[in-house]
Amino acid sequence: MKIIGIGNAIVDVICKVDNDFLANNKLTKSTMKLVDEGEFKKLLSNLKIQETISGGSVANSIVGLSQLGNKVGFIGKVSDDELGVKYEEGLKKENVKYFYSKKKETLPTGTCLILITPDSERTMCTFLGTAGKINDNDIDINPIKNSDILFLEGYLWDEGEPKKAFDKAIQNSNKVAMSLSDLFCVERHKPHFLDLVKNKLDITFANEQEIMSLIDTKNFNDVIEFSKKLKKLLVITRGEKGAIAIQENEVEECKIQNNLKVVDLTGAGDLFAAGFLHGYINNLSLKRNLEKGTEMSSKIIQKIGARLN
Secondary structure, eight states, X not given: OOEEEEOOOEXXXXXXXXXXXXXXXXXXXXXXXXXXXXXXXXXHHTOOEEEEEEEOHHHHHHHHHHHTTOOEEEEOOXXXXXXXXXXXXXXXXTTOEEOOOOBOOSSOOEEEEEEEOXXXXXXXXXXXXXXXXXOGGGOOHHHXXXXXXXXXXXXXXXXXXXXXXXXXXXXXXXXXXXXXXXXHHHHHSHHHHHHIIIIIOSEEEEEHHHHHHHTTOSOHHXXXXXXXXXXXEEXXXXXXXXXXXXXXXXXXXXXXXXXXXXXXXXXXXHHHHHHHHXXXXXXXXXXXXHHXXXXXXXXXXXXXXXXXX
C-alpha cells in the first residue's frame, strides 16, 4: 500500500450561517473548537443542514489520494451506531481500505459541525465522540509496516491514549507525514509538535500561521531558515501567496490558481496534501507536487464539502 492515514473519524455536518451566528455563539471565524455533545446539539438545533459527509482531515486526504488512483488505507475509531456505519460505507465506496473493526462504544461516533459564512470561510465545532478515544489497541501495525508513508493529523494528537496510538504507529512506519491541522492545535501542543517536526516527521504540512506560531516568529524568512536547517521536507500553504516546499536548500514555490469561484474552503488543506503526496509517492519533482496540491485544493473550494465527486 502507498499511504495509510490515521485520523479522527468524524462525520461532517455542513450548514450555512451568517457572521452574527458566530458572534452570538462566541465562535472565532476559521478556527476549530472542541465542544461536548450538549453544546453540539444546541448549536445544531437552530440550523438547517446542507449536507452530511464522512470527514476528518486525514480521511479527506486519503480519499483524495484514492481518487487519484493510489492504493490507500485508513484507521480511525467509530462506534457501531448509525453514523459509524455511514462512515465506514463512505470510505469503502471510495476504495479506501478501512483497518478498524467497529464495536458498540460508550461514546457515539464523532461529528463536526462545519459553519460556512458568506465569505466561504469555514468555522468548525467538533464533538470528537469516540474518535478522540483512539488508543494503541486500535492500531493495526501490519498495514502501517506495509505502507510507504504513514499520514497523521495534529487534530488527533492528545496526551494519554491518543498519544500512545500515535507513538505506536510512528514506531512501526517507514516514513511519516503529518499535518499540523490548526493554529489551536499548535498552540495547545507546541513543545510536542516541535519535537515531532524536528525528530520524528519526514514531511510536515502546515499553513503560514501554524508554522510561524510553532517556531515563535513574525517573519516568514525565519521559517525558511528553520526549514533548511531541519533537513526534512516542510510544505506550507500561504493563502493568496500560494504554497512553498522546502527540503534542505531546495525551495520551490507555486502560485494559486486565478478566477476560481470559491464556494467553501472546507478541505482545501486536506486536498492540497492529497495532491502533494500523490506527486511525492509517484516520484514527481517538488514543483510538480506543489502544482498537484494546488490543483486539488482549487477543485475542492469550488464545491460544498471536503470530498470531490
